[in-house]
Amino acid sequence: MKESMQFWLGLAVFGCVVAVLPPTLGNEYLIGVALTVFMWLALTPSWCVLSQLTGYVSLGHVVFYGIGAYLVVITWGQWPLWLAIPAAGLVSAVFALVVGGQVLRVRGPYFVILTFGLAELIKFSIMAIESGMGMAARILFGAPDLLVIYWLMVGLAVISVLLLGWVSTSRFGHGLRSLRENEEAAETLGVPVVRYKLAAFVLSAVIPGMVGAVMALRSTYFVVEQVFDPLVSVTVIAMALLGGGDGVRGPIFGALFLACMSELLWAKAPLLYMILLGGILVVFVLLVPNGLVGLFQRFKVRE
Amino acid sequence: MSPLLEIKNITKRFGGLTALSDVSFDVPSGSIVGVMGANGAGKTTLFSLIAGNIAPTEGEIFFNKKSLVGLTPDRICRLGVARTFQIVKPFGGMTVRENLLTSAMFGAHQYQSKTLAADAVDKVLEDVGLTAVSEQISSTLTLSYQKRLEIGRAVATGCRLILLDEVMAGLTPTEVLEMLETIRILREQRELTLLVIEHVMRALMQLCQQIVVLHHGELIAQGSPDEIGNNRLVHQVYLGETL
Numbered sequence: 001m002k003e004s005m006q007f008w009l010g011l012a013v014f015g016c017v018v019a020v021l022p023p024t025l026g027n028e029y030l031i032g033v034a035l036t037v038f039m040w041l042a043l044t045p046s047w048c049v050l051s052q053l054t055g056y057v058s059l060g061h062v063v064f065y066g067i068g069a070y071l072v073v074i075t076w077g078q079w080p081l082w083l084a085i086p087a088a089g090l091v092s093a094v095f096a097l098v099v100g101g102q103v104l105r106v107r108g109p110y111f112v113i114l115t116f117g118l119a120e121l122i123k124f125s126i127m128a129i130e131s132g133m134g135m136a137a138r139i140l141f142g143a144p145d146l147l148v149i150y151w152l153m154v155g156l157a158v159i160s161v162l163l164l165g166w167v168s169t170s171r172f173g174h175g176l177r178s179l180r181e182n183e184e185a186a187e188t189l190g191v192p193v194v195r196y197k198l199a200a201f202v203l204s205a206v207i208p209g210m211v212g213a214v215m216a217l218r219s220t221y222f223v224v225e226q227v228f229d230p231l232v233s234v235t236v237i238a239m240a241l242l243g244g245g246d247g248v249r250g251p252i253f254g255a256l257f258l259a260c261m262s263e264l265l266w267a268k269a270p271l272l273y274m275i276l277l278g279g280i281l282v283v284f285v286l287l288v289p290n291g292l293v294g295l296f297q298r299f300k301v302r303e
Numbered sequence: 304m305s306p307l308l309e310i311k312n313i314t315k316r317f318g319g320l321t322a323l324s325d326v327s328f329d330v331p332s333g334s335i336v337g338v339m340g341a342n343g344a345g346k347t348t349l350f351s352l353i354a355g356n357i358a359p360t361e362g363e364i365f366f367n368k369k370s371l372v373g374l375t376p377d378r379i380c381r382l383g384v385a386r387t388f389q390i391v392k393p394f395g396g397m398t399v400r401e402n403l404l405t406s407a408m409f410g411a412h413q414y415q416s417k418t419l420a421a422d423a424v425d426k427v428l429e430d431v432g433l434t435a436v437s438e439q440i441s442s443t444l445t446l447s448y449q450k451r452l453e454i455g456r457a458v459a460t461g462c463r464l465i466l467l468d469e470v471m472a473g474l475t476p477t478e479v480l481e482m483l484e485t486i487r488i489l490r491e492q493r494e495l496t497l498l499v500i501e502h503v504m505r506a507l508m509q510l511c512q513q514i515v516v517l518h519h520g521e522l523i524a525q526g527s528p529d530e531i532g533n534n535r536l537v538h539q540v541y542l543g544e545t546l
Binding site for chain 1 (some may be wrong): 354356375376377380381385386388392393394395396397401404405406408409410411415416417456457460
């Protein structure tokens with residue numbers, strides 16, 4: 001208990017400093033970088049609510065992001081933002097609720113492929129709709145100031161981390177972990193597995209929906225392929241893997257580490273950056289299978 | 304004594320294969336009933352039907368006068384029926400205590416937090432003999448402990464009826480004796496009703512007041528251990544000879 005209090009306190013202090021620093025310095029580039037870091041800090045824990053806790057690894061997390069972005073874009077100029085952004089989260093959640101009942105019937109590699117395929121299906125469907133309406137791309141005029149977008153994203157990252165922290169330590173989370181370990185045994189011991197899986201799926205969809213909505217305001221320019229980019233799903237998984245562990249720490253460390261590292265490499269070695277990033281991932285998978293959290297624990301034990 | 308569990312004309316067909324055919328019997332409240340039969344006789348299928356893991360083709364199952372047919376396994380568990388698995392299914396990555404916490408929070412007890420469930424779990428750990436390994440990751444346990452974990456998890460749900468599926472298979476004679484003692488204690492302290500599948504005949508004869516015998520999915524005999532021991536049909540099926 002004491003250790004987890006320390007962790008949350010430390011995280012709160014660290015988070016405040018990191019969030020306040022860029023706007024204080026007033027450096028637009030720095031704010032942009034911090035915005036990206038907070039975006040990953042919002043996305044990765046939300047993915048973990050489903051995939052880390054239930055073992056249903058989703059390779060289609062970007063679909064919620066894309067749906068959220070699309071909602072803001074098509075309601076642009078008609079709906080105020082205080083309505084459009086929560087609505088983006090809600091629409092993503094409803095989408096998860098509708099497809100979840102079917103998608104969550106399959107496990108393991110089948111679930112991975114199915115979620116990937118589903119995200120692609122939605123992407124190409126929206127592309128067809130857009131081109132049917134004669135739209136190649138859309139531009140949003142009068143998007144809010146960068147600082148407004150920045151603080152919205154900080155807020156989403158905080159909510160996302162708190163959500164995972166709560167689910168992870170709750171009775172609900174214990175039920176999810178049980179079904180991850182053995183679904184049949186969990187169900188026979190009273191865990192309502194069908195309901196719980198669906199609830200986790202829906203919960204994990206809300207944050208990325210809103211993140212997508214906010215990021216659409218950031219780019220002010222909407223192309224379907226960009227907001228449904230499978231690389232977003234893959235990056236989220238890479239961050240969770242790098243972080244490791246079975247709780248809220250892994251995704252935070254992983255997202256911070258990979259987001260900062262890729263920004264740094266991109267700035268210092270633009271030509272080698274993808275190669276170096278790939279190298280880091282390979283090293284982690286081979287040598288540090290339990291991620292950063294596992295690495296810290298090993299040092300702790302040694303002490 | 305009124306029956307806690309009533310099996311009425313249960314038939315289960317898997318495609319062309321009839322796993323159980325028109326099986327009926329009662330389990331009186333507070334009793335221990337044994338189920339015997341060769342491999343493939345339909346014993347585990349019977350358990351899966353009662354626990355709701357699969358649905359019967361025909362027939363009815365009543366627990367405490369409430370029909371179980373069509374209910375999901377988690378609802379049946381919350382009503383007070385718990386089963387163990389013949390092929391153990393521990394939550395491998397969790398500790399023994401965490402395994403039991405799942406039962407205590409989600410089974411019939413419905414404790415709403417780990418703190419509330421802690422005392423009940425400690426008691427079960429002690430009664431089942433798992434206290435010494437309570438913080439061990441369950442996939443690293445020996446078979447004997449894993450069988451105990453299966454029982455512990457079932458008991459920790461707070462069930463009234465417990466279905467034990469070959470919890471003594473693969474154990475040494477000494478471990479079998481210890482297990483029998485554990486089951487006796489659990490039953491006395493918690494007023495459990497037991498339905499037991501067992502191949503260790505000596506254990507079954509000692510433990511049960513009543514035994515039902517399945518053969519190729521049909522119920523061919525039921526009665527006290529003595530009656531079953533002297534039953535002609537049972538001898539024919541098991542030994543291929545008459546008395």
